[in-house]
Amino acid sequence: MPEAITIAVRPDLPTADVQRSLASWLRADDRLRDGVALTPPEGTSEGGADVLRVAVEDAGTAMVLVQAVVGWLTNRRDDVSVGFSRRDGWSADLDVPRARDMTQVTALIEATVRAVTPEARRP
Template structure:
């Protein structure tokens, strides 16, 4: 019996236009074997279909969630600008305001706490 899929949505809001940041994060996540086929891009509600401002990542177990957390943390520590990352699923969302992150352990801990809160709500 397979585990059920949970979809976590991710949006990025840097000071600069977000399209490049979204493409960058999507590419970074797809570099992970466990996430490669699980990352999709969709426009936010009410936006045109050519916008890809929301990432959706399907996770089915704690291992996939940890890969997602570590991948986001790695991406954040390589960013040069300030970013706000929003994570969520239906009925729940959280916002991470990251200012030029350089300490991957701190970023990972912050994301783990957020994703843990998402899982606890489910």
């Protein structure tokens, strides 16, 4: 069963445009396209910024997701950060300067892969 990774872009003004930009970038990758969704926040019917969620089925898809976000960040001129989270409380962040640091990128890929791989989460 796929894990839903929620992605938040900060600063969040203008959130809708930034979220749509990232969603469009992620949908350009065949391996992510069907799992990318922009939905209204839970408990609201409409209004406010949509929530960007990506379904991640396995460690390979998690790696593709992080690499795609890194690609999007490195092509941005404005200073934004991207937060990844799951319903169980796991979270990680990446910003424009760290997206250019392969050590930081590798650490985020490893953390994301562990977060979506059930056998890696067991004690």
